[in-house]
Amino acid sequence: MSQNGKLATDLVQKLERDIVTGVLKPGDKLDERSLSERFGVSRTPVREALQTLAGSGLVATMPRRGTIVAAITVAELIEMFEVMAELEAMCARLAARRMPRVDIDNLIALSDECGALKDHADADAYYEANVRFHEAIYAGCRNSFLERQTKNVRNRLAPYRRLQLHRPGRVKTSNNEHADILNAIANGEAETAGKLMQQHVAVQGESLNDLLAIVPRGYLEPLAS
Amino acid sequence: MSQNGKLATDLVQKLERDIVTGVLKPGDKLDERSLSERFGVSRTPVREALQTLAGSGLVATMPRRGTIVAAITVAELIEMFEVMAELEAMCARLAARRMPRVDIDNLIALSDECGALKDHADADAYYEANVRFHEAIYAGCRNSFLERQTKNVRNRLAPYRRLQLHRPGRVKTSNNEHADILNAIANGEAETAGKLMQQHVAVQGESLNDLLAIVPRGYLEPLAS
DNA sequence: CCATGCAATTTTGTATACCAGAATGTGATT
């Protein structure tokens, strides 16, 4: 997948991580010169990295006006959740039909892991386990293109989705839904698995009003990808 | 959407057109120097353009080994059609629920246009009308993110899909399916519209064996995106 | 005649220099 040279590739990964984990917030300006001296390289690989990130939608650059971490509008967020729900539903449907036994066992283990962390104080720990559970299902669809596509959209939503889990009660509900989804997949009930997953994801998009209440200032400024 | 400078943006559009329309074939080498002198610019905007195209998946570049027009393997093609069918189905479902009357009228006109060309000798003319019909449905879903995502995948499949229509009888069948889809959308039958569209697209992926028989040499070499 | 290794050339990756357009600040004028 990685197209650029070594330096540029490194930059892509570092910046991607910073954006997805929230170190860099939506709307933050990404000045080429600052980045180049911060990483000790010239502007060229920095530009290539930004170019790549722009392609995947994580940053947005306006001609002659620079690059910022993609700040998604509420309308765009709703749209993306709508698509995300359907992509994950597709993964779940296919996983129910194609996931081999050994991978299902692994999925059960990941679900247990989520269960063990659901009452834990550390929301981030649950978040990580949650990601692993979902990614196991992506992998289970046995369609590497769909897997990449889904992960891409998830990454772009990551800065906003992380906030979701801090909503009271959401973790527990989420965990229950996991159990149902797992069940459907293990039993090969494709349509059920898809339906459940669709709702599981879509509910996050539908509660965007709640999300807006806790979103930090600066998250909802101008621009979509 | 466009991130690069003016020159680079132009290049992206020109190269994209050449790839989608088949002037440049999968596997063709894209030499930076040749391109730069062909377009009368330096290597920098050329590199940026290739970078952008790599991001959208239309070209593939291996580090230190250059860039080629993305040559998709058969396995990857099957995967992509599987996803494409689902994306278009989603568009159709949403369009059935959201498309305003005036746009439906326009869709009817586009369908008629396809019908008028279905017996015509010029397969390319039907192909273009077909694209317009499908794009009208993308637009009808009222989800610009989904629309972009769908168009992106379609572009990547375009070099291969174009071959499909040269299969005898396909045009007529395709046209009948259009009529059914249009009907479902006009009547607001979301699930039906989605189902029909899913099949309409998936059948192209499932007939890949036939496609392989007529694919020109050089189309199926090494690399996926 | 074929294989292997080295050299020359080609081509990509990175750095730097230069140019152009946009933002900003200052001063004059109303």
Add this chain to the structure above:
DNA sequence: AATCACATTCTGGTATACAAAATTGCATGG
């Protein structure tokens, strides 16, 4: 005091120069 014009400055876009890696071709040896 507010606004508009102009100049300065800052930042992004493009070109060019340089470095490193890979491919190619040739020569040499088996």
